[in-house]
Amino acid sequence: MPDLAWFVVRRLAAALLVMLALSFAVYLIFYALPADPAHLACGKPCTPDRLEQARHFMQLDQTTIQQYLNFLRGIFVGRTFGEGAAAVQCNAPCFGYSFPLARPVTMLILERLPITASIAIGAAVIWLLVGVSLGVVAALKRGKLLDRLAVGFALIGVASPSFLVGLLAILVFGFWLNMVPVNGYVPLTESPVDWAWHLITPWLVLALLYAAAYIRLTRAQMLEELNLDHVTTARSKGAGEARVVLRHGFRGALVPIVTLFGLDLGGLLGGAILTEKVFSMQGLGELLLSAVGQLDVAVVVGTTLFSAFLIILANLVVDIVHGMLDPRVSHG
Amino acid sequence: MADRPVLEVHDLHVTFRTENGLVPAVDDIDFAVAPGKTLAIVGESGSGKSVSAAAVMGLLPSNADVRGEVQLDGRELVGLPNDELRKIRGNDIALVFQDALSALNPYYTVGWQVAEAYRLHHDASKREAHQRAVQLLDLVGIPAAARRANSYPHEFSGGMRQRVVIAMALVNDPKVLIADEPTTALDVTVQAQIMRLLEDVQTEFGTALVLISHDLGVVAEAADDVVVMYAGRAAERGTVRDLFQRAAHPYSLGLLGAMPRVDVPPKPRLTTIPGSPPSPGSITTGCPFQPRCAYADRVGERCITERPELTPRPGEGDHEAACHLGRRPSGV
Numbered sequence: 001m002p003d004l005a006w007f008v009v010r011r012l013a014a015a016l017l018v019m020l021a022l023s024f025a026v027y028l029i030f031y032a033l034p035a036d037p038a039h040l041a042c043g044k045p046c047t048p049d050r051l052e053q054a055r056h057f058m059q060l061d062q063t064t065i066q067q068y069l070n071f072l073r074g075i076f077v078g079r080t081f082g083e084g085a086a087a088v089q090c091n092a093p094c095f096g097y098s099f100p101l102a103r104p105v106t107m108l109i110l111e112r113l114p115i116t117a118s119i120a121i122g123a124a125v126i127w128l129l130v131g132v133s134l135g136v137v138a139a140l141k142r143g144k145l146l147d148r149l150a151v152g153f154a155l156i157g158v159a160s161p162s163f164l165v166g167l168l169a170i171l172v173f174g175f176w177l178n179m180v181p182v183n184g185y186v187p188l189t190e191s192p193v194d195w196a197w198h199l200i201t202p203w204l205v206l207a208l209l210y211a212a213a214y215i216r217l218t219r220a221q222m223l224e225e226l227n228l229d230h231v232t233t234a235r236s237k238g239a240g241e242a243r244v245v246l247r248h249g250f251r252g253a254l255v256p257i258v259t260l261f262g263l264d265l266g267g268l269l270g271g272a273i274l275t276e277k278v279f280s281m282q283g284l285g286e287l288l289l290s291a292v293g294q295l296d297v298a299v300v301v302g303t304t305l306f307s308a309f310l311i312i313l314a315n316l317v318v319d320i321v322h323g324m325l326d327p328r329v330s331h332g
Numbered sequence: 333m334a335d336r337p338v339l340e341v342h343d344l345h346v347t348f349r350t351e352n353g354l355v356p357a358v359d360d361i362d363f364a365v366a367p368g369k370t371l372a373i374v375g376e377s378g379s380g381k382s383v384s385a386a387a388v389m390g391l392l393p394s395n396a397d398v399r400g401e402v403q404l405d406g407r408e409l410v411g412l413p414n415d416e417l418r419k420i421r422g423n424d425i426a427l428v429f430q431d432a433l434s435a436l437n438p439y440y441t442v443g444w445q446v447a448e449a450y451r452l453h454h455d456a457s458k459r460e461a462h463q464r465a466v467q468l469l470d471l472v473g474i475p476a477a478a479r480r481a482n483s484y485p486h487e488f489s490g491g492m493r494q495r496v497v498i499a500m501a502l503v504n505d506p507k508v509l510i511a512d513e514p515t516t517a518l519d520v521t522v523q524a525q526i527m528r529l530l531e532d533v534q535t536e537f538g539t540a541l542v543l544i545s546h547d548l549g550v551v552a553e554a555a556d557d558v559v560v561m562y563a564g565r566a567a568e569r570g571t572v573r574d575l576f577q578r579a580a581h582p583y584s585l586g587l588l589g590a591m592p593r594v595d596v597p598p599k600p601r602l603t604t605i606p607g608s609p610p611s612p613g614s615i616t617t618g619c620p621f622q623p624r625c626a627y628a629d630r631v632g633e634r635c636i637t638e639r640p641e642l643t644p645r646p647g648e649g650d651h652e653a654a655c656h657l658g659r660r661p662s663g664v
Binding site: 228229230232233234235236237238239240248251252325326327328331 | 389391418419420421422423426427429431434435436437438439440441448449452453483484486487497500
């Protein structure tokens with residue numbers, strides 16, 4: 001176990017470095033843009049005086065490097081914009097302050113995360129169950145009708161853009177059949193049934209798109225695993241087909257599936273931009289999208305860093321789980 | 333052969349249905365093995381040795397047609413429903429594979445894998461099965477078996493892994509052990525240890541052994557009877573002494589000539605058999621060995637037009653060879 005702890009510490013340290021570099025890159029990219037966020041804050045008509053004021057208040061009059069250092073400092077000690085009664089406080093850990101939304105970025109992310117997490121986790125459960133079981137069945141029925149159907153379904157899923165499937169689903173199930181609500185989000189704590197009812201369409205749409213990859217991966221892995229000698233060994237021991245397929249065949253297919261799943265879920269938790277937009281869910285993806293439109297650099301940097309953190313975290317979890325699943329890694 | 337044979341194979345035919353038509357892999361093979369005795373099946377790669385073994389175990393893929401008789405203690409196995417065969421596999425007939433690394437499942441401890449073989453055929457608790465596994469691992473010579481039972485296959489050396497595979501095969505006291513090239517992947521010294529182990533097992537438990545090998549050195553030492561296979565057919569069969577002292581088929585002589593020996597004055601070079609074995613089904617008329625045969629000229633056209641059948645030859649018992657040469661070829 002101390003090995004594992006040391007591994008995690010090392011990986012987290014590396015993650016911090018990656019995020020530091022990433023935040024710097026995002027800062028540079030946004031400051032290279034010709035547009036000026038202070039212009040938006042200044043309003044109309046914008047006198048040079050007021051523009052200068054806005055710039056000073058948002059601390060945009062400092063050099064890029066200085067602004068970046070302020071940002072880093074804010075994470076640990078918080079930041080204050082402006083002076084006196086009009087001052088805006090951003091408490092540590094301050095990942096920037098959104099002037100258009102008049103909220104600290106940290107708060108914004110924490111507010112939006114439950115929505116995105118609800119979408120992502122629910123969809124992930126569905127696509128994992130559907131994708132993996134269809135993949136196993138397709139491998140067992142290789143070349144038969146069921147296999148063709150599963151592979152065809154996977155092809156459609158891979159090829160479909162989420163906004164198209166999402167809009168079609170809203171049209172068919174929301175308006176024509178009037179079965180599900182077409183938009184909105186109800187917190188889980190308020191009413192679990194309404195929560196699930198509002199989320200079922202985005203779940204299914206996302207699951208359709210993601211399940212495709214899992215069908216193909218599981219099918220390919222199972223075909224490979226079932227051809228291995230140790231699967232024949234299991235059969236020669238007198239194991240029944242179900243045991244041969246699941247205990248001996250599927251066991252080996254598990255590692256790549258878990259790896260893909262971890263990375264997909266990590267990526268999706270950072271925001272399902274198109275799906276959130278289509279279903280009018282105020283999640284992290286929607287937050288990022290509108291921030292880009294309003295040149296809200298603080299939010300863009302904050303959400304980007306958060307997504308990056310999730311992906312790095314997912315990688316770490318995947319590596320640890322991989323070690324637990326494969327004794328050749330942990331008992332090396 | 334005082335004892336009644338425990339495993340009898342008559343007129344075994346195996347044909348694979350492929351996209352390119354029917355491919356005969358095993359064509360009319362007979363053999364029998366009595367308790368405590370060893371029958372060796374010898375031949376080059378692709379001669380149908382392993383397919384014969386898989387046919388006996390009922391482990392062939394679904395595109396294989398098996399005809400003929402496979403009798404275990406007088407019970408016909410060909411055509412038995414898979415569920416009945418499952419109860420025999422690993423219980424009455426067990427298989428030892430060539431490559432112990434790939435034959436063992438990398439995700440489970442060796443103790444678990446041996447115990448699994450036991451639990452598949454016995455109504456035993458996990459604990460009892462584990463104890464039985466440790467007992468068998470100890471029997472096959474794994475040092476500190478109780479501790480090593482919790483290790484994974486990759487933590488063992490090649491020879492130790494093969495011992496694990498043998499322990500797994502022996503855990504249900506099978507009547508017949510089929511060993512498919514059990515020593516091919518091992519160092520010479522380890523080969524000798526494994527063959528010694530198999531011999532000890534036979535003496536102790538009266539297990540009948542079907543030894544599939546292309547290593548005539550191993551065969552000379554271990555076998556009682558030998559079947560030499562060529563292109564899916566029996567080229568020659570007899571006792572081990574018949575083969576080594578009175579080989580009647582040019583192919584057997586070729587194999588013997590290609591074997592390094594220390595008991596006779598060394599030849600400047602080992603002889604080789606020119607050419608390579610025919611692909612299954614490619615030779616339909618005449619003797620399948622004829623294109624490579626050094627003696628075909630002495631017989632003439634008959635080798636090309638007429639397929640030789642097994643005919644009795646002088647020897648200890650039922651020495652037979654499928655060759656048009658009436659007398660034992662001389663000059664080798």
